[in-house]
Amino acid sequence: MAEGLGWWGVPLAIVAGTMRGGTPFLFVSLGECLTEKSGKINLGLEGTLLTGAMTAYGVSYLTGSPWLGILAAGLAGLVLGSIHGWLSQQFRVNDVAVGIAMIIFGSGIAFFFGKPFIQPSAPQLPTLNLAGSNVSPAVEAALQISPLFLLGLAIAPLMKWFFQSTRWGLYVRAVGDSPDAARAMGVSIFKVRMLSIMAGSFLAGIGGASLSLYYPGVWTERISSGQGLMAVALVIFARWNPMICLWASLLFGGAQALGPSLQSVGIKQGYYLFNAAPYVLTLLIMIVTCSPKRTLAGVPGALGMDN
Amino acid sequence: MSHRQVFGVSRRQIIRGLLATGAFGLTAKLGTGCTSASTSTSTAGDSGGGSSGKDEPITIGFIYVGPKDDYGYNQAHADGAAAVAKKFSWVKLVEEANVPETTAVAESMRSMIDIDGAKALFPTSFGYFDPHVLKLAKDYPDVQFFHAGGLYQEGTTPKNIGSYFGYIDEAQYIAGVVAALTSKTGKLGFVAAKPIPQVLRNVNSFTLGARSVKPSVTTQVVFTGNWAEPIKEAEATNSMADQGIDVITCHVDSPKVVMETAEKRGIFSSGYHANQLALAPKGYLTGAEWDWTNIYSQIAEEMHAGKKLMDGGIPHILRGGLKEGFCKVSDYGVAVSSDTKQKADAVKAKFMDGSIVIYQGEIKDNKGNVVVAASESLKQQDPKLEQMDYLVEGVIGSIGS
Amino acid sequence: MQTWRRTLESLCLSFGAILVGLLLFGLFCALAGANPFEVYGLIWKAAFGSSSTFQNTLIRASPLMLSALCTALPARLGLVIIGNEGALVMGGLAAISIGLIIGTALPPILVQIAMAVAGLVAGGLWIGAAGALRHYRAVNETISSLLLNYIAIALLNHLVGGPMRDPSSLNKPSTFPLAEVNMLGNIPGTRVHWGLVYGLVACLITYFLMQRTTFGFAARTAGGNVRAARIAGLPVGKLTVMICFLAGSCAGLAGMVEVAAVQGAANESLNVGYGYGGILVAFAARHNPLAAVLISLLVGGILASGGILQRSLNLPDATVLVFQGLVFLVVLYSDSLYGKIPFFKEKPIITTSASPPASPGEEPVMTA
Structure with a gap:
């Protein structure tokens, strides 16, 4: 197909970008959602994301199996999560501070051990081709779907169901909303939070794997442009609802694609400001929807408290 | 203690990582072997350095703005630096990577000079030049600063600053x-x-x-x-x-x-x-x-021969393209x-x-x-x-x- | 009553934590194949070994002191602000704008004062906005200040790359340079710029403000219990906005110092992580401005030693990140040990009430 798509390229890029660029957001925000539901914030997911990306790439390269890489990334996340979970629950230790220290520690670990893996090419995750055989290559490329994206797509409703309808989900919500009530129920707050944070970090590690093994599919030290930190805002944007996390991740992913694709059809000015659009949007939505008179629907009551 | 688990995982990775590095080091050596064969100047310098009496080592410092193995700009410089250190036994190479363009680079340069005794510095990022390299050059008039891409202006820029870049x-x-x-x-x-x-x-x-x-x-x-x-x-x-x-x-x-x-x-x-x-x-x-090996070898040899930027022995502006071997x-x-x-x-x-x-x-x-x-x-x-x-x-x- | 035991406790715990951090880092280095004792020697040499290397530490510490206050002050109100980077960037942008507008029309000292005020106000408004949103719209201040960081950085890149760009700043887009006479010089006899003094003075002033004035007392009371503070007739909203403004202005001043003492122009080098470093310093200092000075020096030392680890031991550049991360994790953990070590226990039974913790009626949750 010799002719380009022209302006049709913009919506196409956004659709493709939502799926490609949204996948890491999706995993990290679901992980953060689970973590925050239990009443703790984990800013350290940025470090977890980087460690996950490095581990996945390294393991995939060394073993030749990207699936093993994904598993390893999740496990690496689990380990970092256990540090955060344990430390942030100590008396007088603030979870935001631990998170930022974990960003430094996690990225340090990722960069330290990731040096040998920058150069080589690791086997990438296979993608599923949803398009028929008689579409243009552009559409075909846009419809290359990663199994990781589908996995994330499945986890979101599953997590919603988990919160709403399972006993364990109830425990997590109780611990996050009102630790006193949870204690009265005989639930170990420490254990529930520890497991939630570890599971959340596991997901964030997989989010990192999707960066290095799917899109953009490399391991470099600048692979994450703050997705881990943004996920924290994204969860609030999504009101701690896993399904809205899904939509919000797609939105943020699409926004990443907007800048470059607009330039390629001739819009040139202000790409730095374009790139800041998701942040401005999140802030505006927070300003509009928050109110001092009532608490947000879905907000875990114990979030940001020192207990 | 959960830290130990991190180390457990990591140690295995180190070993694997080291194996991988070894493998890549081998291929990299093959690569540089090919390129150094084409430069004929190297042998003269080598023998001169090896046999003559003034075999005192020269310490040169390289500073990179990013990781030195980024498969890109910084790595090209680091490869050039490594090749020079390998080629001349009298070159002692000190390197620092991921140095931001703030007071950090000024302090890195200072500490390379004061602690490591560097005689020449190669700050390879454009943003290091103004004000950091300019300031340091005034403080250390005996040290030569070779900056990648900076604008040398006769009369205003200190004499001990040189600028080099390739017409890629x-x-x-x-x-x-x-x-x-x-x-x-x-x-x-x-x-x-x-x-x-x-x-x-x-x-x-x-x-x-x-x-x-x-x-x-x-x-x-x-x-x-x-x-x-x-x-x-x-x-x-x-x-x-x-x-x-x-x-x-x-x-x-x-x-x-x-x-x-x-x-x-x-x-x-x-x-x-x-x-x-x-x-x-x-x-x-x-x-x-990029092919920085040539230009870095050239500067190192000139320094070894006692030439200096300050007295005009080494030109203040070094530029070149395909012909001069700055790029390929x-x-x-x-x-x-x-x-x-x-x-x-x-x-x-x-x-x-x-x-x-x-x-x-x-x-x-x-x-x-x-x-x-x-x-x-x-x-x-x-x-x-x-x-x-x-x-x-x-x-x-x-x-x- | 604060007695020698409490002082000793905080000293022992802080230094103990740093020692444990060093120990863990040594272990890490040993696993990475470096001799830990050599590592310690080099760190000492590079950070505190001589007056020259100590100046290196001081230079790296000075932006952290100001930046740390941006988190430390609101923390007394129970707010977690992480918008240091954004406030610093905005302060730097405002300072350079004023500096360029005035140019050489006024004597340098006045220009510098105007720039400092611009930095203070811009940074203050930036974080003050987060405080106001917190109070009047109940927007989570941690998240809003995080978002404001990204917005400030985008604004910086946009202005420096376009409207405010000096066309002769060729390959590193920057604003027009500040006139040489308007630059902040160095402290005589050293190579440390005046920013260090700004940082020390700011830490001292805020310490007295928070600990010794009614304003500080009101803030700490409100931080302890908002409802009680309201009943006591304290203007909680005003306090929130004022403290946030003050906090932001400290980071803004750090931006002004970066512009006026280091870069001489505003460019992307304003955004190199002083903000995030400052957050950790604040938490590690338990939000005490005087302790923040010491912790800043420690971090400055760590950063100063990062180079020598690369040069002498061929450790990768990421080593210093691991080092920093380990030290901070251990220092944060050490906070939880207060009052747990029997030796430091006070003999009288008046238990913890000296400095107000984040929320009253809290109890340690240790169900594991």
């Missing part, structure tokens, strides 16, 4: 020729970091090269805004592929993403900084590569036809004998203004070219931020 746009010009002759759609793409002169010059030379053989060819440029934005680089590549562009090159810190994404989309790519053939075996056409063109990929190869080699020959001027008037920018008058012929050394602030005719894009 010559290689981009040839890459443009290859791209235009290989492209089926006549649309080329350029993923660029920031609209600064060095980048614009590459975009323009690439386009001029392409249009020298096929005047109808256009180059779409997309600025990502930062030196390392892997996701935006991939998005830019994808959206250009959607627009029917079928050859993509780039000027970002680490071209790996662009090359691999282009290969996935089944379009051609042209590399930058280093040879990226391994990343895109099918679509890689050629590429513009990657070997052509499988997709390049023999006819194209011939034409590109002919252009290369002209660069080697100095009979071609890229910025030969009349050149218009993409808004229709004349930027190089018909009578003008801007040679590569022309300082005007280092202040480029336009995109030539045939480039689609603009340089507003």
